[in-house]
Amino acid sequence: MKIVDVIPHVLSPPLSEPFAFSQGWVEKRSSMIVEIVTDEGITGWGESLCHGLQPPEIAASFVQFCLKPMLISRDPFDVEVLWEEMYNQTRPFGQHGAAINAISGVDIALWDVIGRSLNKPIHKLLGGAFRTEVQPYATGFYRLQGKDHLQEGVKEAQRHLSKGFKAVKLKVGFGVKSDIEYIYAIREAVGPDIMIMIDANCAYNSAAARRILLECERAKIHFFEEPLAPEDIEGYHNLRNLTSTYIASGENIFGKTSYRHWISTGALDILQPDLMSAGGFTECKKIAAMAQAWNTMLIPHVWGSGVGLAASLQFISNILPAPLSMNPQEPLLEYDQSAHPFREELIYGAISMDNGIVKIPQKPGIGVEVNRDVIKAYRKDVFK
Incomplete structure (x- = not known):
C-alpha cells in the first residue's frame, strides 16, 4: 500500500x-481536516487542533508544502518512521505549535x-481497550456579548444536567473576583454532587491562581485547568498541593520531549495532551507511557470536530488508569457543547451521550465515516 495524496481541508465558517x-x-469555528488517499482505495481522516x-x-x-512531499509513495504502515521523519524535517522551524498540530492530523489519518x-x-x-465507554464532562460556559454571565452560566449548567451530564467545566480567567463569584454561583445551582472543573486558558500568574484556589476550596473544584502560561512550569509547581483541587494542563505542551519535564518533575496532577495537537496516536501513546511510569493521571484535552472527537475516544479507550486497581480513577471525556456549525454533522451524528456515558466507536479506524458533503459545504480553497 502506498500513499498517493495528502489533502489538507480548511474549514472555517x-x-x-x-x-x-x-x-x-x-468569531469562527475552524478545523483543519487531513485526508490521506492510498493506491488501494483506502482513505484515512485526521484533524489538527x-x-x-x-x-x-x-x-x-x-x-501542503512540507509534509505532503515527504509522504507521497510512502507506506502508511511505516507510521512511526514517518512521524520521526516529519518531526526531524520540521525541527528547525517547528517543535511546537502549528508544526506539531499538522503532524498530529497526518498521524491520525x-x-x-x-x-x-x-x-x-x-x-x-x-x-486494546481498558474501557468501552467513558464519562463525559460538558465543556462550554463561554461569555456572550451583552448577556449576564452569571444568569447564562446557571442556565447552561441546568441545561447540561437535564441532558444527563454529571460533570461540567467552566470557563474562567475573567478576573479573580469575577471568577470566584461565578464558581460559587454555579456550585449553588448544581448542588454538591456534580463534578465542577474550571479552565482559565493561561489567564493568571501563580499569585492570582493561588487566591482562586484557596477562596474556592469550599466549592470543591475537581481540577483547575491551565491557570498559568505553559512557560511557567515553576508556577505550576507552586500551585500543586495547596488545596484538594487537582492542577491540570497540557493543551499547549507538545510532544514527548516537552512532556518529559512536566512529568518527571511532578509539575501537574493531571496531564492533558490533545491528540490533535501533541503528536497524534504515535506520540500520545509515548506520552501516556511516561505518565504511567510516573503514575500520573491523564485526561486528554478534546476541542475539535467529530473527527477529532472520534479519534480521541480511540485514544481514551487505551489509556491505563493511574494506577490500575479494582476501582481506578478513570479518564474522562471532554465533550464540547459550545456552538459549532458542523461538529456532529461531519460524522453523521455517530457519537452521542446516552444515560450519562459515551461509548467508544468499534468500527474500523477512528470508528466513524466522514461526510464529504459537509467538507464541500465549508471548505475554503486556500491553495489554488
Missing part, C-alpha cells in the same frame, strides 16, 4: 453568535488508514 474566553472573542483564535491555514500550509485496511478500530492496534 463564522459563528452566528461569537463567544469569548479569557484570551479573546471566537485549531484553538479558538488559531487560523487553520497555518497547519494546512505545513501539510495514517492510523485511520491502517485501521480501515485491517478492519480494526485503532484502540485494538494500540493494544
Whole structure:
C-alpha cells in the first residue's frame, strides 16, 4: 500500500453568535481536516487542533508544502518512521505549535488508514481497550456579548444536567473576583454532587491562581485547568498541593520531549495532551507511557470536530488508569457543547451521550465515516 495524496481541508465558517474566553472573542469555528488517499482505495481522516483564535491555514500550509512531499509513495504502515521523519524535517522551524498540530492530523489519518485496511478500530492496534465507554464532562460556559454571565452560566449548567451530564467545566480567567463569584454561583445551582472543573486558558500568574484556589476550596473544584502560561512550569509547581483541587494542563505542551519535564518533575496532577495537537496516536501513546511510569493521571484535552472527537475516544479507550486497581480513577471525556456549525454533522451524528456515558466507536479506524458533503459545504480553497 502506498500513499498517493495528502489533502489538507480548511474549514472555517463564522459563528452566528461569537463567544469569548479569557484570551479573546471566537468569531469562527475552524478545523483543519487531513485526508490521506492510498493506491488501494483506502482513505484515512485526521484533524489538527485549531484553538479558538488559531487560523487553520497555518497547519494546512505545513501539510501542503512540507509534509505532503515527504509522504507521497510512502507506506502508511511505516507510521512511526514517518512521524520521526516529519518531526526531524520540521525541527528547525517547528517543535511546537502549528508544526506539531499538522503532524498530529497526518498521524491520525495514517492510523485511520491502517485501521480501515485491517478492519480494526485503532484502540485494538494500540493494544486494546481498558474501557468501552467513558464519562463525559460538558465543556462550554463561554461569555456572550451583552448577556449576564452569571444568569447564562446557571442556565447552561441546568441545561447540561437535564441532558444527563454529571460533570461540567467552566470557563474562567475573567478576573479573580469575577471568577470566584461565578464558581460559587454555579456550585449553588448544581448542588454538591456534580463534578465542577474550571479552565482559565493561561489567564493568571501563580499569585492570582493561588487566591482562586484557596477562596474556592469550599466549592470543591475537581481540577483547575491551565491557570498559568505553559512557560511557567515553576508556577505550576507552586500551585500543586495547596488545596484538594487537582492542577491540570497540557493543551499547549507538545510532544514527548516537552512532556518529559512536566512529568518527571511532578509539575501537574493531571496531564492533558490533545491528540490533535501533541503528536497524534504515535506520540500520545509515548506520552501516556511516561505518565504511567510516573503514575500520573491523564485526561486528554478534546476541542475539535467529530473527527477529532472520534479519534480521541480511540485514544481514551487505551489509556491505563493511574494506577490500575479494582476501582481506578478513570479518564474522562471532554465533550464540547459550545456552538459549532458542523461538529456532529461531519460524522453523521455517530457519537452521542446516552444515560450519562459515551461509548467508544468499534468500527474500523477512528470508528466513524466522514461526510464529504459537509467538507464541500465549508471548505475554503486556500491553495489554488
